[in-house]
Amino acid sequence: MKCINCGTDNNLKDRTANQGRCTKCQHPFVFEPTSMGNVKITDPMFAKAIADISTNNTLFFTPKQLYYLLDNRIKFKTASIFGYIFIYVLFNIFISLLIGEFTLALLGSYSSLIISLIVNICFIYYFYTKSKSSKINIKYRQKYAKSLQIIGCIILAIGIYNSLLTFNSFSLFLIVVIMGMLSIYLGTRQLSRSGLLTQEFLFSQSQFQDWLKRWQEINNSNLKLLPAPRAENTLTKVNPDVTAYSFDRLIVCDSAVIAQLLIANNFHFENNCAILGINGYPQSIFDTTMQMLRRNPDLQVYALHDCSPQGIGLVHRLRTSPKWFKDSDVVVIDIGLTPRQIIATKRGMFIQSSPDSAQAAKELAGEIRQGLSTEEIEFLELGKFVELESFTPQKLIQVLQRGIAGSSNLQGDDSNLILVGDPGNDMYAVQSFG
Structure with a gap:
């Protein structure tokens, strides 16, 4: 993690050995991301959030505005739809073949097929759950919803081909059609309503207030942070x-x-x-x-x-x-x-x-x-x-x-x-x- 005071990059070993201070300038770090659980915040990240919310220290802002921005930054991820689909295909190929070999004696020649159906059901359930999760923002809910649509198309294309030409099974044909159409339907449904789903903060407001207080104590920065408005009963004389x-x-x-x-x-x-x-x-x-x-x-x-x-x-x-x-x-x-x-x-x-x-x-x-x-x-x-x-x-x-x-x-x-x-x-x- 880089020191915001001098720019020196300090690894975990350096920070631990130096009691949470920069090895070069001895400036204390406010955050230690390795000990924060699922919420990872670094000093440069917090400083960037303050710079962005204040438009490079030109606009005043409220603590809650910074709270919202920081929560959104933490939720931000770099995963793409292509990445989700790649993992889906990879799991389908390797898990179906690998586990199918172990279950061959129990399930017979259909073991790989059964495992593949289970894997697809698990992926549909996982992506659907993520597409409506209140712990992620709309962009990533939409990515999961679009992934559901793509998975549905893959299931229909490959499943119908195999059910009719490889296995010659009408029952299997019905199963893959239902699964594929369900995945497409769920993805389309979630895309249409993702913008109206509720969200939750990843951390409490009291936690944030503690971080902000420590930031101000350590960095003594001249933030354009507004205090709570006060009621002024004294009338001001106007010209x-x-x-x-x-x-x-x-x-x-x-x-x-x-x-x-x-x-x-x-x-x-x-x-x-x-x-x-x-x-x-x-x-x-x-x-x-x-x-x-x-x-x-x-x-x-x-x-x-x-x-x-x-x-x-x-x-x-x-x-x-x-x-x-x-x-x-x-x-x-x-x-x-x-x-x-x-x-x-x-x-x-x-x-x-x-x-x-x-x-x-x-x-x-x-x-x-x-x-x-x-x-x-x-x-x-x-x-x-x-x-x-x-x-x-x-x-x-x-x-x-x-x-x-x-x-x-x-x-x-x-x-x-x-x-x-x-x-x-x-x-x-x-x-x-x-």
């Missing part, structure tokens, strides 16, 4: 000259964490908009900012939220709360994240599920449920949810910028918006999340 102006756009986030992230990265300055959290973040300027916003008759409001029952209710809350825009004709645009966007794109978002989320979905107000399709309601009632923090800061900023740019022409043919709810309510939703 009266400033309050005479307003904003044309407002972004409302369902969490203070995302609002803080956007503000820290100067999104409000660069895009001439106000940014607030639905619970009043930042409290010190919330009332003043709302007074400024209400002066603008052409104000457009953008809702940015998790794909969760609480997040889905953000637009409804903006429309019905006196604190926000009740009885107002302000235009509200739902940037996302919505189940509609996830179902439509199937790009491998990190979908989680929980019983609490499923219960909250069943308790959604009727007005909110009316704006959702049957498929979206089913998605939420299964307890599925996606957090905005599963996206990098750069991705969130890009999505927002595209959403704002795409709303410049609400009624245009090229608009990425759809009208939701009753006509005339000035509520729109972005069709795709970036």
